[in-house]
Amino acid sequence: AQSVTQPDIHITVSEGASLELRCNYSYGATPYLFWYVQSPGQGLQLLLKYFSGDTLVQGIKGFEAEFKRSQSSFNLRKPSVHWSDAAEYFCAVGARPDSSYKLIFGSGTRLLVRP
Amino acid sequence: EAGVAQSPRYKIIEKRQSVAFWCNPISGHATLYWYQQILGQGPKLLIQFQNNGVVDDSQLPKDRFSAERLKGVDSTLKIQPAKLEDSAVYLCASSVGAGELFFGEGSRLTVL
Numbered sequence: 126a127q128s129v130t131q132p133d134i135h136i137t138v139s140e141g142a143s144l145e146l147r148c149n150y151s152y153g154a155t156p157y158l159f160w161y162v163q164s165p166g167q168g169l170q171l172l173l174k175y176f177s178g179d180t181l182v183q184g185i186k187g188f189e190a191e192f193k194r195s196q197s198s199f200n201l202r203k204p205s206v207h208w209s210d211a212a213e214y215f216c217a218v219g220a221r222p223d224s225s226y227k228l229i230f231g232s233g234t235r236l237l238v239r240p
Numbered sequence: 241e242a243g244v245a246q247s248p249r250y251k252i253i254e255k256r257q258s259v260a261f262w263c264n265p266i267s268g269h270a271t272l273y274w275y276q277q278i279l280g281q282g283p284k285l286l287i288q289f290q291n292n293g294v295v296d297d298s299q300l301p302k303d304r305f306s307a308e309r310l311k312g313v314d315s316t317l318k319i320q321p322a323k324l325e326d327s328a329v330y331l332c333a334s335s336v337g338a339g340e341l342f343f344g345e346g347s348r349l350t351v352l
Contacts, residue, residue: 129282157339168244168331168343169283176339215282219339227273227296228341230282 127152129218129231137237138206146201146234148216157219158199159228160190164212172214175199186210211238242266244344246332252350258320261347264313265334271295273341274307274317275331283331289315322351 128151138144150156157176161169173184180192190201199216213235217228245264253259265272270291275283286305288296292312300307304323309315319326329348333341 131282159340161343166345168345169333169341170343171340174340217282226271226335226337227285227288230284232280232282 127156127218127220127229129216129229131214131216131231131234133234134232135235135237137239139239140208141205144201144203144206144210144236146214146216146236148199148201148231149197150199150216150218151197152218152220155194158190158192159217159219160184160188160199160201161215161217161230162186162212163215163233169215172201206236206238208238208240211236244332244334244342246330246344246347248347249345250348250350252352253322255324255351256321258318259322259349260319261317261330261332261349263315263317263332263344265315265332266342269334269336269342270312271335271337272309272315273333273335274315275333277329277331277346279328286317286330319349322349324351327351 130149159174160172163169172188173182175182175192183189188203213233215233216231219228272289274286277283286300287307289309292309307317329346331346333343335341
């Protein structure tokens, strides 16, 4: 069965510091992988996605993520965090297209940014 | 392009009362999803529609939750009777086939 693990519940970084949020997935084949961000009281906004091809994907707001098949990981990175990046981040995995395509989400990592 | 619309944004009810949430997906999106997001957790899929047919409702508590998408466009999610543990944000999302899901802002339910 598909599953997603985000091992860090909270992460605190200083503004300007680099960031890495961890995501591990379980799926029998090459999955579709996503990172979404959720600000307080808002819906989920897509940061980036991986379907195939280059394993390093670029997203919005300066985020990137790297798919590592050998580690079943899809970690999110940003070289320099801004105070506005404080939010909750969700990793999600989707199965290959079929009649019941859906996303399974991890439990999220809350990012706090120190001034 | 208009996004996924949901209403109401907030709802407070007593336990055992009923509540309904409405969702209008992005135009042309055949697939519609309802997710439940309890505080501190990731979204959990409740039900998935493809046009007006149910594709997956395996995690929908059918004794109290129901959902419909009669004309293959907008959808309604109903809870009757509500329990305290139903307090959550109910997120609607839509997509074109497999790939990115587009989410609405959610409907926050508080059951007292």
